[in-house]
Amino acid sequence: MESCLFCKIVNGEIPSTKVYEDADTLAFLDIKPVNPGHTLVIPKKHFTNIHETPDELLGKMAIVAKKISDAILKSGAKGINIGMNNGAIAGQSVFHAHIHVMPRYGKDSFSLWVGKEYDGNEREEVAKKIRSVLN
Amino acid sequence: MESCLFCKIVNGEIPSTKVYEDADTLAFLDIKPVNPGHTLVIPKKHFTNIHETPDELLGKMAIVAKKISDAILKSGAKGINIGMNNGAIAGQSVFHAHIHVMPRYGKDSFSLWVGKEYDGNEREEVAKKIRSVLN
Numbered sequence: 001m002e003s004c005l006f007c008k009i010v011n012g013e014i015p016s017t018k019v020y021e022d023a024d025t026l027a028f029l030d031i032k033p034v035n036p037g038h039t040l041v042i043p044k045k046h047f048t049n050i051h052e053t054p055d056e057l058l059g060k061m062a063i064v065a066k067k068i069s070d071a072i073l074k075s076g077a078k079g080i081n082i083g084m085n086n087g088a089i090a091g092q093s094v095f096h097a098h099i100h101v102m103p104r105y106g107k108d109s110f111s112l113w114v115g116k117e118y119d120g121n122e123r124e125e126v127a128k129k130i131r132s133v134l135n
Numbered sequence: 136m137e138s139c140l141f142c143k144i145v146n147g148e149i150p151s152t153k154v155y156e157d158a159d160t161l162a163f164l165d166i167k168p169v170n171p172g173h174t175l176v177i178p179k180k181h182f183t184n185i186h187e188t189p190d191e192l193l194g195k196m197a198i199v200a201k202k203i204s205d206a207i208l209k210s211g212a213k214g215i216n217i218g219m220n221n222g223a224i225a226g227q228s229v230f231h232a233h234i235h236v237m238p239r240y241g242k243d244s245f246s247l248w249v250g251k252e253y254d255g256n257e258r259e260e261v262a263k264k265i266r267s268v269l270n
Contacts, residue, residue: 017262020269029262032250036261050201050217051208058201059194066185066193067269069221073186074268079222082185082234086204087214090239091247099217102248104225109249112226113237115167116244126171127152127164133209134155134202 001046006096010044019071024057025064027101034081034102034110037072041065041099049086053097061099068101077103081110136181141231145179154206159192160199162236169216169237169245172207176200176234184221188232196234203236212238216245 001007008014009028016028019039030038041064047053053061069080083100085092104110118126136142143149144163151163154174165173176199182188188196204215218235220227239245253261 017258019262019265029253029258030250031258032252034248034250036253036257037265038250039265050204050215053201055198055201058197062193062197063190066188066190068265069185071265071269075264079220079225079227080185081225082217082219082221084217085214085247086217087239089241090214090216090237092214102225104222106224109251111246111248112220113169113246114244115165115169115173117167118164118171122171123152123164123166127154129210130154130172130174130203130206134206 001096004046004096005094006042006098007046010042019068020064022064024060027064027068030100035077035105035108037075037077037103039068039072039101041068041101043097047097048095049092049097050084051086061097065099065101072101072103075103077105079104136231139181139231140229141177141233142181145177155199155203157199159195162199162203165235170212170240170243172210172212172238174203174207174236176203176236178232182232183230184227184232185219186221196232200234200236207236207238210238212240214239 009016020027027041081102144151155162162176216237
């Protein structure tokens with residue numbers, strides 16, 4: 001897509017610090033990492049988010065994210081968070097699908113969500129609703 | 136694995152609120168969701184984390200996570216965060232690989248990490264180190 005930052009990176013119009021590349025995917029360092037080594041895995045072709053990315057390509061992206069995770073661990077990280085934000089409300093800022101691979105060492109700016117238990121039979125009702133629209 | 140909570144869920148020894156199931160994967164509601172509908176996608180066979188999960192199975196888990204994401208969006212969510220925590224330091228609490236699919240609506244307890252730019256040529260050095268151990 002002409003105006004897309006990540007498409008420009010794929011096309012070489014904007015420089016990036018590449019970590020890995022194959023026919024379908026590209027992995028490069030996030031310029032504002034949660035920790036050094038924070039890598040983004042993207043499809044070379046433009047898809048906005050997880051919903052639009054074809055199944056096979058999404059599977060390939062996940063396998064590349066694993067490959068990067070393995071390398072980051074070998075490089076000294078103690079754990080890895082994988083993240084993919086879909087939609088502005090979920091914190092997505094570049095609307096070209098991307099998987100974050102984030103090395104963790106200890107203290108940093110990453111904080112996990114806090115969960116809250118369901119009330120009464122809300123859980124079963126929510127599951128029923130999701131199952132009813134599942135393809 | 137005998138003592139594993141998620142293996143017990145797969146085996147039916149512990150109840151869960153299932154959303155989806157196929158030969159290789161199971162998806163059920165997290166009991167402490169960031170928002171109602173927060174779903175976990177797991178392999179039926181025991182693997183500790185992303186590093187141990189075989190490529191093909193990980194790809195299948197990602198495709199199931201997409202399927203659940205699509206359904207959750209249809210159920211009324213405005214966005215989706217995908218997360219996978221690998222290692223205690225990354226917040227993993229059950230050591231059976233799992234992908235979180237988290238519906239977002241607006242205000243909740245989810246907060247994204249804060250990134251920090253690299254200094255000097257640190258970025259190129261970090262990428263070189265990762266590339267050198269990439270298989």
